Amino acid sequence: MVKVFERPKALADVPTHYCPGCTHGIIHRLIAEVIDELGIVDKTIGVAPVGCAVLAYNYFTCDMQQAAHGRAPAVATGIKRVCPDSAVFTYQGDGDLASIGCAEIVHAAARSEQITTIFVNNGIYGMTGGQMAPTTLPGDKTTTSPYGRDTSKQGFPIRISEMLATLDGPAYIARVSVHNVANIVRARKAIKKAFEYQLAGKGFTLVEILSTCPTNWGITPIEALNKVKSEMLPYFPLGEIKDIEAGEKK
Amino acid sequence: MVKVFERPKALADVPTHYCPGCTHGIIHRLIAEVIDELGIVDKTIGVAPVGCAVLAYNYFTCDMQQAAHGRAPAVATGIKRVCPDSAVFTYQGDGDLASIGCAEIVHAAARSEQITTIFVNNGIYGMTGGQMAPTTLPGDKTTTSPYGRDTSKQGFPIRISEMLATLDGPAYIARVSVHNVANIVRARKAIKKAFEYQLAGKGFTLVEILSTCPTNWGITPIEALNKVKSEMLPYFPLGEIKDIEAGEKK
Amino acid sequence: MGKVTFTEERCKGCELCTTVCPVKIVVMADKINSKGFRPATVSDMKKCIACAACARICPDAVIEVEK
Amino acid sequence: MGKVTFTEERCKGCELCTTVCPVKIVVMADKINSKGFRPATVSDMKKCIACAACARICPDAVIEVEK
Amino acid sequence: MGERILMKGNEAIGEAAIKAGCRFFFGYPITPQNELPEYMSRRMPQVDGTFVQAESEIAAINMVYGAAGAGARAMTSSSSPGISLKQEGISYIAGAELPAVIVNIVRGGPGLGGIQPGQGDYFQSVKGGGHGDYRLIVLAPANLQEAVDLVTEAFDLADYYRNPVLILGDGLLGQMMEPVEFKATKLRELPAKEWATNGLRNHGGKTNIINSLVLDPHGLEEHNIRLQEKYARIVEAEQKAEIVDCDDAELAIVAYGSTARIAKTAVTQLRQEGLKVGLIRPISLWPFPVKDFEKVIPTVKSFLTVEMSAGQMVEDVRLTVNGCKPVYFYGRMGGIVPAPEEIAAQVREILGGAK
């Protein structure tokens, strides 16, 4: 018998602390698969955020740094400038990247920093117990939008990928999802392309991944995948939003 | 004889510290003219940035706050939430708004904070003596891009107006210029529209104004206006970039 | 014919794998693992077509697939 | 016929006003004000059409225009 | 009011702020203070107040600057790393002399550290984590009732002196539940906010300016001298401490906040053993309660400072005792809360050694 599917080597052989059914786990595995496939584990340096993925430094077998909340792109800039031949990636949640770290991601993108950002958009602050994120959908209840996100006081969700795509710096920006197997396969392709572009020195790359937080959404993992499909997708359309090899797409 | 043109009342009757020919002065006057015309000096609160316009609090006759570098939109948020019936504006340079204050402006826009931002884009850090700004044109020499801005290391200029226009929050975003009289008149109209939208509660408004820095550009004021026209306009196209009353334009 | 192996102790019982099997053989077991979760298992291995859908959606890399 | 008045002490001699006058009567004076700048002035007021272009471009609100 | 309500610390602080008339809260999530912004997000809309989840702690403190400058009672809260981010803003608020209340529910540091209770931010709070010569009034409640009372007091002090006030709590205080009572207190006449930038129409047409920039060094020195004079008035008038059983004490434990309530248990145990031990509990960390120390220094033979840190407040104790008596230190770090027994053991060792 041959192995059709096995745990990637770049994923450390330890259990994770993620809640049951949390798609952070899928995304971790996809990154590890890409690192394995490209054979770059010995020259990859990952940057863990502050967020549920803060312990990501325990889950990848490449070198890792843990960054201050929102500052992963700056930390990655420091690393990449020192190690220009490495593959440097940041792994960031929507609170981390779109809220407190907004300036850092915009400027890493504008500088066309040669890094890959994996942006895990689950529309909530998972780690701190379910507060509103910049990407929380209008009307959604969270612990800091207890009456539902009121856009007149609490603003509108930010579409980070579209926003960054207005810049000249990024080489590749895609929004993908992991709510079913077909999309997981597509997500993996996007991550791979992002790493390949980085290795080819094409510029800044970012893959936004729609993800779940069953715990703080207060629903089951299966229901959570359905919510991604039925509620998040309409607001956050999937696709390659910028690809310098292909011109702008939508 | 009748007065065809006189110093607006909202502009304090004091000399400014701006260099000869610096268009910060024109922009100040336009804001004051709009405040006069709308008759709102007694309910306007302005926020001065850190930048050459730091002393703006001395130049307007309305109430003023001086904000930490880049944080004017947050300060304005605080003011506006306390005084919802007032007209609150921030006056910010490109270093202040597009660099250190990038998160604050994105989020004020996303929240659709009911304020008006006057964004003075002169492509340089005027106050600190001519360092590179996020809007410095590729190839331009500044004291921190002494060999000319190298986009491969120092990134690409950010088009703030286009970037913010991807958000659902803003009601009005326009880019204008003050390099000649016709454009000065247009700039005034845009500022007025922004204030009117704010007063009508339509949402966040921003007017980006291309401006000069003869001192740090190292050219005469007249040459500086020409540089705006010939070099900045191609990179920063003028127009109403977002107007919720009219749909998106370009 | 395929063969799937579960690292049962790592399973968190999220049930996602049960939703994607084209031949509907991934089910929840009738036991609790040492972490207190009800792990997933395969009801009828012979039917497995080794498509790896279950493995791909598992957030905890619990599943290995052979053919 | 228009009339333009310069608050001469506020003029910084930037010369911007001299570039916009449709009748080309705004010129730099042959003196230095107390701030050390050469102020602008009007060479032939009779020609002024009170268009206020000079006033509009002046960064220092030096110019008032009457008609 | 008058009723005792069982509340979580973070929520009790929030409710106390609302009772004190605070209608503007700007915050950002961070453990272990999350229940405070969460509570405000529920309560503020009910009282016509404003809750804004800012994009960051920096934005939050600058929103407080704007709101306080416009004349409102405004507040923000965070925990250690988030408070570090606010340092520039705090220095601005102090420089511009704005009244505001800041809550720090301290966790273990440095860096990302941990999320269990800590007291490692004492230096940052009382010496100035930000730049320049400024002072925060720093109040450290030891239980929830005191937290509630001090929040009220904090808003009054802030308005009275036009100075930011920091409530220094910790994860223990933030997370625990205790009964509290919301009392209506009024200690001072507060000046009208004639300086507020809320539009000329609201203050007689004179332009108001909120600012901390003074380019002329002589002007800036004068501004600083005025600030220092104000700080001297605060030092004179606002020292607060609790002294327990110090009259005949051979040794006084010095502790603040959660550590102090544990130390109190230790004192009770030690007294039962017949050891003459007292407690000095600074309530105002700045101004440091020097006057209270002066009362006990003549009679107490030694001091043991206990902190959940490597030793920070102990410096102020040493400065106050100024070499007259030995000052010992016992600290736990990383989120470890010392047990009463541990503290008692330290005391026994010192007293044993002293005999």
Place this chain on the structure above:
Amino acid sequence: MGERILMKGNEAIGEAAIKAGCRFFFGYPITPQNELPEYMSRRMPQVDGTFVQAESEIAAINMVYGAAGAGARAMTSSSSPGISLKQEGISYIAGAELPAVIVNIVRGGPGLGGIQPGQGDYFQSVKGGGHGDYRLIVLAPANLQEAVDLVTEAFDLADYYRNPVLILGDGLLGQMMEPVEFKATKLRELPAKEWATNGLRNHGGKTNIINSLVLDPHGLEEHNIRLQEKYARIVEAEQKAEIVDCDDAELAIVAYGSTARIAKTAVTQLRQEGLKVGLIRPISLWPFPVKDFEKVIPTVKSFLTVEMSAGQMVEDVRLTVNGCKPVYFYGRMGGIVPAPEEIAAQVREILGGAK
């Protein structure tokens, strides 16, 4: 090397860093340190180094974290408000034990303050403006030659102890020109950076992790204990001070940085008048040069601390003198640089009063 070159302070610091092997500079403009990033933007490309103008001081310090974590000699600089913004990042760097050099060219505060020289950031520098129990090694040069020498030393100390080092200058030091000489010095064997995250291929395949999070409080306490042990080693080994004319001194002026060079002129003047006055100039502000003080405390009768602040280092002087001798203070603020005559006058008054 060996040649004396006339340079501006900010530029001399930059060149010294480059000579020390620093190839990564991340900065953001702010007066009065602008010439430092500007110099780096010119020089780094010439030496195959990297200059990045970060989007903010926060980004800059976090770039330093990343670069230092990857094993490079990295540096950032700013002035007071910008340094306040870096406090979270500094706490992280200290917590993750990364070697890095940070330069603060202090100006007048608080808030936006002014841009003339100040020393109001002493507390922030030595007590920890960030959260948690951590320490920076803080070095305060009094002239440009010393600035150059201390920058070299700073990089070595940082690497040796895996600890951030802060160079505390001020606008005077940053803006003035003096001749400097770049000497090749090598005081210590430095350990290899086996912990650097520069890719497994560069360090034998074991995963390296740069981190300051320890969720288990016992683990975090252990981490803190290790840090404190390191700090104790630094306190033991790295105190630096200059003592001038203290042998027979009735009064010793205590001053650091620019103020110390002015105080030195005052000492010369006073000695000419026949007054027995000396100077203690702390060079390492943390660790505070307690050992040097101990040498003079037995004989010197009183101390006068002079600072461009409302009185910050004077607390460490008091802690060191511990009540044995009177400690006086004289300070100017807002960017005013005290003149030697002013300082001399203070001394005369004290000595007159003492007689």
Place this chain on the structure above:
Amino acid sequence: MILDVIMAGFGGQGVMLMGQLLTYAGMVDNKQVSWMPAYGPEMRGGTANCTVIVSDAPVGSPVVSEPKAVIAMNLPSLDKFEPLVKPGGVLIYNSSLIHRAPTRTDVRLIAIPANEIAAELGNTRVANMVMLGALLAATEAVSTSAVEAALKKALPAHRQDLLPLNLEAIARGRELVK
């Protein structure tokens, strides 16, 4: 000190609420009380616990290292907290879910088949109340009327009909200890 107790169990077993009820009851009885949760980022999915103190004197530390009583709703909780009970104290464990016997000999051991009794009462969610009943019987820390008052307060307006069920559960727990 009248009582300090650690209550522990799975996330959904209602240990936090049980603790708050006891705390509130103590308050009704005019005692000094405190409730302290164990908090952490890993609380989800894992076990939850809280510490309650009911006392005559002001509460010192709201966390205790040697509680007089422990309620263990599941095995991990028993494993973790059994060693901590103060000698002479009481350890109450949920024998419906815990199939190993505690090994301590210096404390009072009380096995309560809480889930089964709750199921008998028709609602497995009141297992925590059964345990609380046992604790009340074993320690007499607070009065019955205070618990009733606390329960009334804790139940939202539209759930007041659950009051009898909860009181019944507490009573059943009590009985098993007498």
Place this chain on the structure above:
Amino acid sequence: MILDVIMAGFGGQGVMLMGQLLTYAGMVDNKQVSWMPAYGPEMRGGTANCTVIVSDAPVGSPVVSEPKAVIAMNLPSLDKFEPLVKPGGVLIYNSSLIHRAPTRTDVRLIAIPANEIAAELGNTRVANMVMLGALLAATEAVSTSAVEAALKKALPAHRQDLLPLNLEAIARGRELVK
């Protein structure tokens, strides 16, 4: 102390460079030297000034409140710095641009028509060198050869042809004082 001097003028008059030259010359002469600019956000358009110290002993404060010498290149500078000159010191002012006489009687006053002399030499930009020459003659702070060395160093490679002109200007300044 050999000399402390404040040099002041309009932005374009080269006072900063003049100060640096003197400083460099002092260094060549193996003196202790320092140069300190007045810096501020308003420097543009306004006046510029710097303080130079040449000394035998290490330089204390690089800023001085009572300089031994002042060079005033324009009227605002004279207005600002005339009062500061130390009694017995020297005040050198540019009589080409300054048409009022200084009022101090306790210092040596030297009027230098710097712009006119520079114009005579064919380049108004060397007015600063004329003033420097006057200062050197009045104070003898540094040697002529040191100034020459400093000038060589200061002029960029493609401007070394300006050396004679600058030396000439200095010489003319010197002459006016002798």
